[in-house]
Amino acid sequence: MSNAGVIFRREFAAYFNSPIAYIFIIVFLVLNCGLFMTPFFLAQLADMRDFFGNLPLFLIFFIPAVTMRLWAEDKRSGTFELLMTLPMKSSEVMLGKYFAAMAFYVVALLGTLPIPIMLAMLGKPDLGAVFGGYLGALLLGGLYMAVGIFTSGLLRDQISAFILGMLACFALFLVGVPAVSATIDGWVGGFGSFLQNAFGLMPHYQALQRGVLELGDLAYFLGLTAVFLVLNAVWLEGRKY
Amino acid sequence: MIEVRDVTKRFGTTVALDGVSFRLDKGEILGFLGPNGAGKSTAMKIVTTFLAPDGGTVSVDGIDVLRNPLEVRSRIGYLPENHPLYVDMMVHEYLQFVGRARGLAGDELRRRLEWVVEACGLGSVFRKPINELSKGFRQRTGLAQALIHDPEVLILDEPTSGLDPLQIIGIRELIQGLARSKTIIFSTHILQEVSPVTDRVVIINGGRIVADGRIGELERAAMGRNRIFVAYRAPAAAAEAALRDLGGLHEVRPVAGRDGAARFEVRADFGQDVLAPLGRLGQSHGWDLLELQESPFSLEDTFIALTRQGAVPREVSHV
Numbered sequence: 001m002s003n004a005g006v007i008f009r010r011e012f013a014a015y016f017n018s019p020i021a022y023i024f025i026i027v028f029l030v031l032n033c034g035l036f037m038t039p040f041f042l043a044q045l046a047d048m049r050d051f052f053g054n055l056p057l058f059l060i061f062f063i064p065a066v067t068m069r070l071w072a073e074d075k076r077s078g079t080f081e082l083l084m085t086l087p088m089k090s091s092e093v094m095l096g097k098y099f100a101a102m103a104f105y106v107v108a109l110l111g112t113l114p115i116p117i118m119l120a121m122l123g124k125p126d127l128g129a130v131f132g133g134y135l136g137a138l139l140l141g142g143l144y145m146a147v148g149i150f151t152s153g154l155l156r157d158q159i160s161a162f163i164l165g166m167l168a169c170f171a172l173f174l175v176g177v178p179a180v181s182a183t184i185d186g187w188v189g190g191f192g193s194f195l196q197n198a199f200g201l202m203p204h205y206q207a208l209q210r211g212v213l214e215l216g217d218l219a220y221f222l223g224l225t226a227v228f229l230v231l232n233a234v235w236l237e238g239r240k241y
Numbered sequence: 242m243i244e245v246r247d248v249t250k251r252f253g254t255t256v257a258l259d260g261v262s263f264r265l266d267k268g269e270i271l272g273f274l275g276p277n278g279a280g281k282s283t284a285m286k287i288v289t290t291f292l293a294p295d296g297g298t299v300s301v302d303g304i305d306v307l308r309n310p311l312e313v314r315s316r317i318g319y320l321p322e323n324h325p326l327y328v329d330m331m332v333h334e335y336l337q338f339v340g341r342a343r344g345l346a347g348d349e350l351r352r353r354l355e356w357v358v359e360a361c362g363l364g365s366v367f368r369k370p371i372n373e374l375s376k377g378f379r380q381r382t383g384l385a386q387a388l389i390h391d392p393e394v395l396i397l398d399e400p401t402s403g404l405d406p407l408q409i410i411g412i413r414e415l416i417q418g419l420a421r422s423k424t425i426i427f428s429t430h431i432l433q434e435v436s437p438v439t440d441r442v443v444i445i446n447g448g449r450i451v452a453d454g455r456i457g458e459l460e461r462a463a464m465g466r467n468r469i470f471v472a473y474r475a476p477a478a479a480a481e482a483a484l485r486d487l488g489g490l491h492e493v494r495p496v497a498g499r500d501g502a503a504r505f506e507v508r509a510d511f512g513q514d515v516l517a518p519l520g521r522l523g524q525s526h527g528w529d530l531l532e533l534q535e536s537p538f539s540l541e542d543t544f545i546a547l548t549r550q551g552a553v554p555r556e557v558s559h560v
């Protein structure tokens with residue numbers, strides 16, 4: 001098994017070693033499906049627009065709750081020293097942890113699959129939009145997850161890591177909201193638009209949600225995710241000095 | 242095997258290590274001593290590549306810790322001072338995890354697991370969750386983790402802290418058993434633990450090495466002179482005056498003794514025979530000799546003398 005694979009295996013199992021994992025997944029499913037079902041029955045629309053539309057806000061709470069333990073827990077117990085003296089690169093340890101958290105999120109997402117299956121049986125949903133929506137959910141989650149693992153490293157305490165992660169994700173969300181960027185433009189001319197274009201995630205996410213697959217949107221999510229992972233790796237190396 | 246040269250390490254304004262140097266040959270065991278906050282753990286973290294030194298060089302088996310940390314790590318088994326345990330795992334899961342992370346697999350992993358479980362006495366808790374273990378078993382699980390890949394070098398930060406006397410003996414015997422094949426550094430606060438395991442010690446205080454050598458040499462070097470206890474059945478003042486007249490004694494100090502006994506602690510140069518003159522002194526005055534013994538300084542006395550801030554000038558140290 002690869003080095004990152006060994007870490008992945010342990011971290012993924014760790015999620016399910018505690019009842020919190022199951023609570024997280026149940027909360028994820030109940031809230032998302034509940035939020036989705038209400039308009040679904042009221043408006044009789046055979047699509048998942050509302051479900052995916054809710055995600056950027058909902059994941060701001062959910063993802064940092066998943067990532068908060070990733071480094072903070074190791075730093076609080078003595079295991080951080082164990083991990084950082086294993087004969088593997090710190091970036092391998094980080095990737096193992098990152099993908100374990102992603103796998104946990106994917107398990108939660110898989111739990112929502114009955115929705116599109118039901119839709120397909122009841123009506124004719126736009127499958128392109130459903131596929132685009134899931135891809136967007138994955139990329140969005142991946143970005144928040146990278147932000148979350150980075151902020152988890154900065155702090156020793158899980159709750160602080162959760163709050164910091166939430167604030168960072170919220171900032172990424174906010175700068176992409178037109179009303180916010182317009183306000184910032186009002187303070188410093190053009191700066192709000194710049195932030196929105198460079199970092200704002202909503203335009204990219206909404207494009208995917210419509211089922212439009214463009215390189216620019218993929219590059220945004222993957223690129224910004226990579227930036228936070230690299231920041232995390234730099235922090236891991238820098239901490240020695 | 243381990244070479245630490247002129248290492249400095251600062252945390253903000255705290256100087257944790259200030260020009261630390263020592264070396265250790267293959268197969269040697271080193272007792273690493275020092276009061277709280279002396280810099281023991283910091284030095285060990287640098288040898289294990291967890292921290293980088295601010296200045297100076299460290300190499301393990303000729304490999305520089307900054308240039309090739311992964312090679313260094315693969316040669317080292319490390320027990321950090323805080324238990325490096327995942328309490329949500331069972332003992333066997335945890336040891337398997339560390340084994341795999343250290344590149345073991347299949348039959349080899351199974352053999353090594355069996356070995357460490359036997360060596361560390363973990364048989365009875367092998368399938369228990371770590372958060373249900375007592376402190377002693379946690380410590381042993383940590384030790385097992387450090388041994389799983391059969392490393393050439395062991396760095397053990399207070400391996401016996403918090404253990405009961407029987408468990409301390411168990412760990413000591415384990416270290417003794419490993420001694421033949423491995424190079425070991427262990428830190429401790431309990432000085433009596435050192436001499437049964439090794440006679441090579443390094444004492445560190447305030448981030449500086451204040452002594453490095455064999456226990457016996459250090460005891461003499463640190464205190465400068467031999468210490469003798471003598472007691473006569475005699476009037477205290479007369480005995481003290483007679484001792485001061487005797488010559489060859491550097492210091493005469495009355496100390497508490499049995500009723501009717503005048504008891505003194507005296508100092509003399511090493512190699513100088515003072516026992517015979519002290520015996521004759523009693524005879525010539527008609528005093529019964531109640532006690533006469535050389536009482537070499539213990540590691541404890543040495544430790545206290547060397548680590549009491551400013552008590553001992555640096556020249557005295559054996560560096």
Ligand SMILES: Nc1ncnc2c1ncn2[C@@H]1O[C@H](COP(=O)(O)OP(=O)(O)OP(=O)(O)O)[C@@H](O)[C@H]1O
Nearest residue numbers: 252255256257275276277278279280281282283284
């Ligand atoms: N991460 C850190 N940040 C700031 N200061 C630190 C850090 N680690 C150690 N120090 C300081 O460095 C000095 C040496 O600490 P170290 O842990 O190496 O001592 P020690 O000899 O292991 O002590 P003990 O016997 O109590 O374990 C202390 O003054 C300590 O406060």
Ligand SMILES: [Mg+2]
Nearest residue numbers: 281282283322
């Ligand atoms: Mg220490």
